[in-house]
Amino acid sequence: MWSRAGTISDKDLTNFNISEDLVSVRAGPTTYGVILLGKIRLPKVPKITVGGRESDGFVHVRIHDPPNRGTEDVTFHSLWTDEGKRDENGRAEHYIAIQTDDVPLEFFNE
Numbered sequence: 001m002w003s004r005a006g007t008i009s010d011k012d013l014t015n016f017n018i019s020e021d022l023v024s025v026r027a028g029p030t031t032y033g034v035i036l037l038g039k040i041r042l043p044k045v046p047k048i049t050v051g052g053r054e055s056d057g058f059v060h061v062r063i064h065d066p067p068n069r070g071t072e073d074v075t076f077h078s079l080w081t082d083e084g085k086r087d088e089n090g091r092a093e094h095y096i097a098i099q100t101d102d103v104p105l106e107f108f109n110e
Contacts, residue, residue, distance in 0.1 A: 001081060001096040004057050005045050012044040012092070024105045035077075036063040039105040045098055055100040062108060080108045 005013050007053050024039035036060045045057030060080035082099065083092035 003099055004048065004098045005042070007046065008044050013042060013107055016040060026105055026107070028107070033066040034066055035107070036065060037061070037105055037107065038063065039099075042098065048100065050100045050102060055102065057098040058101065058103070059097065060099060060103075060105055060108070078108070099105045 009047075018040070021041040021043060022038055022043055026037040028035050039058050040061060042057045045090060047054040047056055049055070062077040063077050064077045065071075075095070079097060082096040082103070084094040084096060085092075087093055
């Protein structure tokens with residue numbers, strides 16, 4: 001799931017600047033508040049080649065902002081992991097937490 005980050009420390013993995021590395025945001029209202037989705041570049045994660053070009057590593061995060069309470073109750077909710085292809089029993093064969101730049105930021109529940 002985290003193999004692209006296997007050679008770097010936790011500190012380096014989480015060393016990003018949100019004003020520079022938040023590259024995409026989506027938001028949607030729900031009956032229980034607002035769901036914010038963000039695509040964050042992880043600058044210390046080694047680049048990989050995808051479709052003949054290099055790609056940075058990214059995580060897709062889900063944030064929950066409950067209604068009518070300001071920003072003090074905004075919470076991290078989850079991190080999207082791609083479950084890859086499934087075997088004949090429907091189980092995921094692998095999980096990918098670090099995405100490439102060509103993976104769009106889309107709604108997720110996980």
